[in-house]
């Protein structure tokens with residue numbers, strides 16, 4: 001199939017940036033979206049045009065590196081799918097496709113489609129852990145955990161930290177991301193010990209980074225490639241209230 | 249050069265305890281005087297950086313992604329082994345040790361492997377304490393599954409995302425140390441050289457991938473935990489950015505590269521669908537617990553899988569290896585798939601595929617149970633192929649997946665360059681000629697949490713604080729070399745893209761140094777690779793500049809290294825005329841087509857020394873001594 005691409009090009013953080021039009025020819029429906037961009041990039045390189053920069057690494061939907069807005073939807077039209085796992089069979093001959101970077105104040109553009117997500121890192125540094133050192137842990141089975149709780153923790157822990165939630169939210173809120181980490185630990189007995197401190201520190205850092213607040217648009221859940229559940233934000237809010245009121 | 253593995257004396261089971269006691273310690277108040285560079289933030293690097301920082305050392309950690317949490321360990325699906333014997337099915341430290349030695353086709357060091365088995369149980373404890381949500385039984389205790397090459401259930405898992413969860417555990421420990429200022433983290437930073445002064449490793453040279461700035465970092469020790477080199481084959485299950493660059497540049501500075509020809513081809517990956525293919529996707533080995541592998545009995549049978557009756561199917565692994573069946577080790581399963589396809593019985597459009605069928609398991613357990621166990625893998629398969637594996641069998645084919653070879657290290661995980669430690673997939677240490685499933689995660693975390701923190705102290709206590717700082721002439725020289733190389737790549741301005749060279753190299757490697765190797769093919773590859781390299785340096789087209797984020801330039805540097813390193817792999821494969829584990833030499837097989845070792849001539853580690861680009865490297869041998877297990881023919885029948 002043949003496609004017309006409109007792609008955000010921006011030389012560096014200080015450049016203004018603009019959309020450019022490119023043709024993608026002879027695209028196979030078996031290709032992944034990123035393979036389609038590879039083909040376009042090979043073509044641009046040979047023509048002496050600088051290829052489009054985009055983040056990617058594992059190309060199997062788990063590292064969280066890939067991050068494209070496709071026709072206004074974070075990670076594109078397929079639900080529960082990262083863009084590296086999106087395949088061209090979901091597009092048809094003659095389509096026009098608009099490709100842009102994540103847009104949020106806390107995620108400045110570095111180049112073309114690549115953004116700086118280090119704000120997420122700093123939120124994790126603030127409290128995304130259980131404070132134990134290597135060595136001295138008790139036997140793993142000394143602490144039975146109800147399967148339901150463990151499964152819920154796993155549901156939350158599945159977050160890949162890609163930032164699609166922020167990119168899709170009209171408030172550029174990072175609450176789905178933060179709540180996933182908070183919920184994972186809050187549901188495990190090991191994590192309860194620091195639960196109150198953790199939620200406060202992570203939320204404080206999140207605010208400091210310039211992310212907005214949740215006003216229940218549900219856009220984050222809709223685009224999340226790992227289908228992280230919005231009720232985790234509810235749990236985070238409860239944890240936060242408990243911590244603030246000293247009831248935790 | 250004599251290679252001293254520094255294996256402690258005494259009975260196997262007491263070596264590590266004894267060694268821990270004998271090693272020198274750094275007094276707690278003195279630890280802050282030392283700084284350590286850790287390159288890599290995967291399971292090995294992340295766990296090492298966090299654990300070393302917890303001890304009080306000043307750590308600098310580097311990774312090429314935008315976050316340490318994105319290291320390729322994140323992609324591991326199936327699980328991690330540990331000899332907990334929670335299932336009461338006869339597991340023990342000794343059994344895990346024996347399975348690993350046998351699985352590696354008797355080409356690994358007894359002492360290292362025993363230590364690995366010994367600390368495996370601690371890893372699970374550590375991870376649970378960090379909040380890693382392993383799968384659990386209804387009673388609240390941990391669940392296990394089985395993996396290839398073992399007859400006990402010792403694999404711990406977190407759905408189909410075990411690597412992700414273990415890495416997030418190590419990452420959380422790392423974040424805690426970054427927050428405290430004990431680890432300084434450098435993201436989007438690529439190590440491009442190692443600096444050695446007067447025989448001691450002093451630091452590294454790094455390119456900032458955002459602005460192209462080249463800088464030097466000095467420390468009292470350097471840890472490389474930079475992962476495997478499967479991408480020398482272009483198509484593999486590795487991430488696009490995985491590279492041999494860090495390890496290879498250390499090799500060029502004198503570190504020995506051990507057993508580079510030991511590469512693992514994983515039997516269950518999604519088959520190649522076209523020339524544009526950029527990587528291959530693994531379907532976890534755990535699927536073989538419930539999936540049955542088959543091809544039609546007859547080469548002419550082109551019916552849809554559902555229309556082929558039982559009697560016309562060949563469940564070839566169950567037939568050939570009745571006691572291990574679909575859980576035969578990876579090398580054996582991969583070769584069997586290749587044989588079936590070579591006989592024309594392969595399935596799918598390309599004929600390069602076999603079926604992995606869940607119909608029986610779904611009938612026996614119900615679709616829900618299968619969904620619970622493998623839901624995300626089935627989902628991934630459907631996304632990539634557009635086919636529903638609950639309804640029709642998956643099609644799979646072997647692909648490059650793991651590299652057992654790596655930089656040579658002694659028992660302390662220290663290379664032949666003093667002060668350079670190598671952990672995780674980047675070293676060669678524990679898996680011999682073939683790695684068992686779920687053992688790489690175990691090894692990476694064993695190295696990082698439980699081995700390096702001890703052996704590092706011993707090195708620092710003996711060597712003392714290094715006098716060499718980052719303004720030393722050797723650092724300046726290395727910076728000049730790195731910058732010169734970058735300029736050269738950008739100046740060629742030829743006609744072919746970096747990827748086109750990489751693909752061509754990959755094909756040469758896959759055809760001649762892939763699942764089956766022979767003298768003629770390897771010699772051919774050794775002629776083709778230098779020619780391709782020469783063309784690369786005359787005709788590659790690298791657009792853009794150095795002083796900006798430039799992905800073509802990053803790739804060009806890595807491919808340039810692969811174009812040299814590929815030769816080392818083929819040289820090693822050519823020299824080792826026996827078959828063992830993942831290294832199958834067609835000249836060395838039994839009548840039934842099984843790999844035939846040559847213990848008389850090859851019970852050694854081949855460690856290669858760099859002698860110049862285009863010059864044959866020099867071979868050094870470390871004899872392997874087996875004092876506890878008897879060298880046997882590996883049988884999974």
Ligand SMILES: Cc1cc2nc3c(=O)[nH]c(=O)nc-3n(C[C@H](O)[C@H](O)[C@H](O)COP(=O)(O)OP(=O)(O)OC[C@H]3O[C@@H](n4cnc5c(N)ncnc54)[C@H](O)[C@@H]3O)c2cc1C
Pocket residue numbers: 287288289290291292293294310311312313316318319320321322323324325326327328329410411437438439440473474475476485486487490491493494530532649650671672673674685686687688689690692
């Ligand atoms: C798809 C897949 C599934 C797997 N499943 C399993 C499984 O179920 N069980 C199991 O035991 N094993 C599994 N493995 C193998 C296992 O995941 C890896 O061997 C292991 O995770 C490697 O860990 P590592 O820390 O050594 O390297 P990696 O996790 O690859 O980390 C390498 C690190 O080095 C950094 N780096 C690399 N080069 C440079 C450079 N030049 N400069 C700066 N930084 C650099 C990277 O940024 C990264 O942080 C799987 C592997 C794959 C590919």
Ligand code: FES
Pocket residue numbers: 055056057058059060061062063064065066082083084085
């Ligand atoms: S590239 Fe890793 S999730 Fe897409």
